[in-house]
Amino acid sequence: MLRGAERILQTVMAERDNLMRQLxxxxxxxxxxxxxxxxxxxxxxxxxxxxxxxxxxxGGAEAPLDFSG
Numbered sequence: 366m367l368r369g370a371e372r373i374l375q376t377v378m379a380e381r382d383n384l385m386r387q388l389x390x391x392x393x394x395x396x397x398x399x400x401x402x403x404x405x406x407x408x409x410x411x412x413x414x415x416x417x418x419x420x421x422x423x424g425g426a427e428a429p430l431d432f433s434g
Contacts, residue, residue, distance in 0.1 A: 388395055
């Protein structure tokens with residue numbers, strides 16, 4: 366049984382190598398692995414910080430300070 370399986374495996378591998386050789390001779394490079402897909406907005410260049418600087422946080426020095434309590 367093992368000899369038959371080895372023979373089948375050799376045949377399949379030889380066929381695969383034949384197809385790969387034909388593709389390379391035709392100038393076609395086969396893709397190996399899954400295709401990497403990017404969302405459409407991935408190509409847009411967006412700065413991390415707006416040109417006029419970061420927006421001020423809410424609160425801070427202008428927040429009313431009430432220490433009575």
